[in-house]
Amino acid sequence: MIEIFTTGGTIDKVYFDANSEFEIGDSLIAELLAESNIHDGYTLNGLLRKDSLEITDGDREIIRTAVSQCNAERILITHGTDTMPETARALLSVKGKTIVLFGAMQPARMRRSDAVFNIGYAWAAVQLLPHGVYIAMNGEVFEAGSVRKNLKAQRFERT
16 A cells, blocks of 8 residues: 655646746645556545645654654655755655655646656656655656756756
């Protein structure tokens, strides 16, 4: 069984106008999994509904505690891309689990979003990787502590 925790981020953003006014909406993760023909084998828990730039160290502790206390050995976490590496680093103290963070550069509600690809990739990665903390984005897996987001290129890269 895979435990999925949602924390918000771009993947769940809802935009209201051309000025990019947004809020974090209800998670579409269950819908995205169903579109990928994944209907069971997971539990879904909402932890936060925040843009990752608003996630604090206190929020990271909430995430770390939830991950530590859940019974699952394989865990997926949706997260905004801007501070995903920081949260991944904060989870390095959790042992005996495979933890994969993922998100999207474009909201799942947008037609050309990378959300469906990223969730499918993360779903496979969490089942294949050894214990540890990882980021799975855009067809690559990065180990926590050795990844950064390249804002200009809009992608993740090794440090």
